[in-house]
Amino acid sequence: MNSQIDALKASLDKLSGEMGEMSQMAAQHFDELHDAVNNVASHTLAMEAIIAAMLANIEIDQQAVTNWIRAKTAEFSSPEHGESAAETIARDFLANN
Missing domain, CATH: 1.20.5 (Single alpha-helices involved in coiled-coils or other helix-helix interfaces)
Incomplete structure (x- = not known):
């Protein structure tokens, strides 16, 4: 034991x-x-x-930035999900500068 x-x-x-x-x-x-x-x-x-x-x-064209992000992320995202985090960050960054 x-x-x-x-x-x-x-x-x-x-x-x-x-x-x-x-x-x-x-x-x-x-x-x-x-x-x-x-x-x-x-x-x-x-x-x-x-x-x-x-x-x-x-001066930066915000739509050109958005289009570039969408083109680069199209394979991994879909339009029904709305604005991506990258688009939101870019938009906010451009708006604040």
């Missing part, structure tokens, strides 16, 4: 160790994902700042 309890304890200890390793790996992956998202957001903000400065001197 003691050998069965010892074997069960050893299995539980092994499982506990593996769960701890999985938790550490998940935390590491989460940190890496957070850094990647932060990096993308920082690049996006920098590009928006540059474009905003350019828009102060250049």
